[in-house]
Amino acid sequence: MQADSTIRVGRIRVGAVRYLNTKPLVHGLAAANPDIDLSFDLPSRLADKLASGDLDVALIPSVEFFQDPSYSIVSDACIACRGPVWSVKIFFRKPPAEVRTLALDEGSRTSAALSKVLLSERFDLKPQTVPLPIDSGFDSVDADAVLIIGDRAIHAPAGDFVEIWDLGQVWRQWSGKPFVFAAWVARPEFDTPQIAAALSAARDAGLAHLQEIAAAEAPRHRLTAEQCLTYLRDNLHFTLGPDEESGLSLFHAHAVQRGLAPPNDRWTHHDCEAT
Template identity: 55%
Template sequence: MLRFGAVSYLNTKPLVETLDQRLSDWGTLRLDLPSRLAADLAGGELDIALIPSVEYFRNQSRYQIVSDAAIACRGPVWSVRLLSRVPISDIQTLALDEGSRTSAAMSQVLLSEMHHIRPETVPFPIGSDASDVDADAVLMIGDRAMHPPRETYREIWDLGDRWVRWTELPFVFAMWVARRDVCTNPDQLKRIEETLSASRDDGMQCLEKIAIREAASQGLTNEDLHRYFAENLHFYLGPGERSGLKLFREKATAIGLAPPPPAVSGNNA
């Protein structure tokens, strides 16, 4: 039985809608936090996992992308925002949401590239309120970013929108990867690829149903959540997404937030 792991966040729902059923006789699925999934994949406790792109960069010599299903955006993403109390170019301290290392790196890449600044970073703990954080700007992800802040900010960036405008490329937040030892059997690899893509396709066919089921617990309307799935997120890892992933790797490496890519052959971004 292969061991699959996926992020237990709202944006993952369309990718795993039918995955449990599709794995019924040959795999198991566990939902968990990104940091735990990354640690368990690296430690051999999982075989395949949907992990943040930065975590893939850190272990790329040991990992292989195994599906064209992913969590990406091609414009405003809504659930990843930078909120600044000062003009962007004046930011000296940046509070980073502890829920995502990828969005943290993305925000710092954009500030470095667009405004040539490298603010001091401080933690923005999960469960805390932005008004309690002493920093010029705050990175918010997930439901915290999707609800209007009570505080007034000088500038608010949707980081998906900023990335796409700056690079003219999509941004990839997470993708399915496996340890390379899991990918040695071509038939098994093909089954993994087809199953993950089919589960994504199933989810795309029932976005409205997922939105109705999940909206109330997120404090969102059915319509808003359906729009988030259908318009703000993109669930396909195509050539444009791979180009965006490669550029993100290069820029994150340039400012010390990711290691250089390894010199290996195979199916790598």
């Protein structure tokens, strides 16, 4: 039995995405932990693999975490922001109060849900939504507003926009809380305490090597090393503390209200009013 346990622990299947904002969380993770089998995929596929049992732990978007009340967060490492996030934006062709159609970048279900929450709370809007495929250009959709994420948001498209929302900043101004985009989540039957220490250590190593990471990643994202460093250091926050948990709980409550997530007593936020 001991041998079987060693084999099981020796093959902890961990999934993450290759996005720039994930680099500090996986810095040296596989090299420092031979017990971890690290793989990469799209966020939606990671969520599917976690649900099917093909992964033990995955860095999945917060909305995906909400979908299964039996899931648990297994690390204090996360992807969050405490203000402008720079890489998640809504570009408005009409004033926000007049938006009737919203194009949603298919790359992020969490940002799509956040957009719906903020438009509802700030302007009592429930716009019709249309997809913006990952490989489609900004002008391929004729919508009043367009949500885009990642490189496309960082490199703002040319256009005549009446307003641009950085969703990290708008959420912070409205709620007073940080926003958690993704966390390390495990299936209920997975119980290996040392994974938490490994994931936290990898995060700490990443934060200690931000300049190195920024220099390596900047050319791939058409950024200068300084721009890349600023994004990773100043726009993102990688620790899930009490404030982040409170922000996550508030987001869950509003997602439940709009049918975007099922209820979960562990994440019930009894006061859904923003501070």
